Amino acid sequence: MSLKNLYYIYTISDSIGETNGRIARAAANQFDEREYIIKNYPFVLDVKLAEYVVDEAAEHSSIVIFTTVIAEIRKAIIARCKQYGIKYIDVMEPTLAVFESHLNEKSRNEPGATHRLDANYFRRIDAIEFAVKYDDGKDPRGLKKADVVIIGVSRTSKTPLSMYMANNHYKAANVPIVPGVPLPAELYQVDRKKIVGLVTSPQKLSEIRQERLRAMGLGAQANYASLERIIEELEYADGIMKKLGCPVIDVSNKAIEETASVIIEMIKKKNEEEV
Amino acid sequence: MSLKNLYYIYTISDSIGETNGRIARAAANQFDEREYIIKNYPFVLDVKLAEYVVDEAAEHSSIVIFTTVIAEIRKAIIARCKQYGIKYIDVMEPTLAVFESHLNEKSRNEPGATHRLDANYFRRIDAIEFAVKYDDGKDPRGLKKADVVIIGVSRTSKTPLSMYMANNHYKAANVPIVPGVPLPAELYQVDRKKIVGLVTSPQKLSEIRQERLRAMGLGAQANYASLERIIEELEYADGIMKKLGCPVIDVSNKAIEETASVIIEMIKKKNEEEV
Incomplete structure (x- = not known):
């Protein structure tokens, strides 16, 4: 494995983060001859931690994928990625925008699912x-x-x-x-x-x-x-x-x-x- | 449950479709007092089938979420959704675009993961x-x-x-x-x-x-x-x-x-x- 072809995918999520992993792998599998390492950061509910992850991503050739419904964390990740020139994928924002427009209602901006005894x-x-x-x-x-x-x-x-x-x-x-x-x-x-x-x-x-x-x-x-x-x-x-x-x-x-x-x-x- | 608040989420995927389901639920959970039904269509590898699903979605108040790496199917879904005025979420296209730009390489446009005995x-x-x-x-x-x-x-x-x-x-x-x-x-x-x-x-x-x-x-x-x-x-x-x-x-x-x-x-x- 040539190190030249190695890249990192950092994923940041406000809950378990499985969606990010799936999207990352589905996309990465579309490119031949490349080796990638996925670094998952689940349950990121804090702006400081989100920024720390982007700082780490900046040390490698990295893509950042994030799913969060928390507006402040989204903004912090995007600002930090832009600062370093890192390419990012915001999974939830376009999705929430479509839901908001279809339902004509603002999203709740609350992380995670509630784990009721249902x-x-x-x-x-x-x-x-x-x-x-x-x-x-x-x-x-x-x-x-x-x-x-x-x-x-x-x-x-x-x-x-x-x-x-x-x-x-x-x-x-x-x-x-x-x-x-x-x-x-x-x-x-x-x-x-x-x-x-x-x-x-x-x-x-x-x-x-x-x-x-x-x-x-x-x-x-x-x-x-x-x-x-x-x-x-x-x-x-x-x-x-x-x-x-x-x-x-x-x-x-x-x-x-x-x-x-x-x-x-x-x-x-x-x-x-x-x- | 008032029918007024009921809406449908149609998901179309070129493989198992779990990502769509997760994104749909994560987004839907951000809106109170709404009831939704998710209709999953996995392994959609054919333009005709994809169009059929959108036709069905058009009969309800629906959002269409799709993940596919196959360009023709993506184009067909988008065209059909626009025709009916249905709001859609294209999960993979922005993601693939970021990967293509980061890796400076075109994606393979091949559906599904290869299930090797690894x-x-x-x-x-x-x-x-x-x-x-x-x-x-x-x-x-x-x-x-x-x-x-x-x-x-x-x-x-x-x-x-x-x-x-x-x-x-x-x-x-x-x-x-x-x-x-x-x-x-x-x-x-x-x-x-x-x-x-x-x-x-x-x-x-x-x-x-x-x-x-x-x-x-x-x-x-x-x-x-x-x-x-x-x-x-x-x-x-x-x-x-x-x-x-x-x-x-x-x-x-x-x-x-x-x-x-x-x-x-x-x-x-x-x-x-x-x-």
Whole structure:
């Protein structure tokens, strides 16, 4: 990595700052051959701290991205950036201006969301606890209570997907498909529209399993990662998914977020049909 | 809710669309007494679909927020919004313009992130599986391998916090503190700087536990949610945290994301000291 191509992205936020990070990465990924370092400053509720961050950014080749609803902090960051000649992105100001004009009302200028004990909060926490409890086929009684039941062979990302679904308030249970291990009888009793099968390419799965074996300090030559065994497992899983008549998602080239988005659309459609 | 105050926010994204949702909610929360509905359209990679969404937005009082790196889709959305007189927020264009000018290079105009099997991806999945495996004191062997060990009485959000940490690539184990139940010996062997105690106000905890009892169909009068018992439990937990000498976070008015952010800063500081 040549240092010539290295640049910094400083993000300043009045709350957790995840939006800045997403925007920074989305933009940075549009430029090849550049290395960047993102420095996040969340919960900046004070003009002095905001100015300190810009001072630090001035020491490098930097872009400053900020989201704040607090007018004084916005003004301080812009003034400081102009002073140093640093390029900045003000995420919230244009957005708030559009909202103000559409709603014909001034914004409240209050930082952060209020974290009330609302129904959404409880639904999310319940869903996360549900996903943990009914992970990996641990207790088949969970299948009936789930919004979605995820099935697939080892390393098709059932657990992370269940957690991601939970974070979006959906209760997910997951059941591994292992040749020779009988599936729980409850699986055949739940609505097929609630079941989703995950499949992936044998090559991808072999890569992932080899990586897992390496992480565990085991040799990559083990049967677990062999293409022959993987193809056998995937064929067995395919038979079960056909028998269940459930939708199947190929996760080979999908991020967890994308697969989750497909499943959430499925659930929404199913719920609309039932209403 | 008066329909007069209801408005729609349409979001259009070339990938998962979480950024739009965050910006929409952050802005909408700055206006009182207004009810809004967010309609998300993720993975819009086609001009026709983008135009269809704007057509739908035109049927309501709507704001359109979009994030796309695809120039043709951006142009189509803007043209359509202008045609209907709909106010829009183009999140990526100003951001990309700043990056282009700073890097003196044209952006690639390619949608979505490439989902490579990179180290980060595996770290996240490993961390999620770790958190599930070592949730709720299930296996004390996890404590030594964790980046952080979260302790606290029932309903201090240990599980969702562990999952959130995992999503950020940190391995979190958690152990419940229950008067009368001995803590695992391993807890006294791990680095105190790796342990975090969660406390909350008795009132908050009582509310949360009452909510939980309601969800379980049990009466709110149960001992589990009584202030007397809660105060006793919190005092017992306080004694253990003092004995361990671990940092303590009061989660009463914190969202999971905020508590996680505090813990991540702690871990980073600890790691810097050790280097």
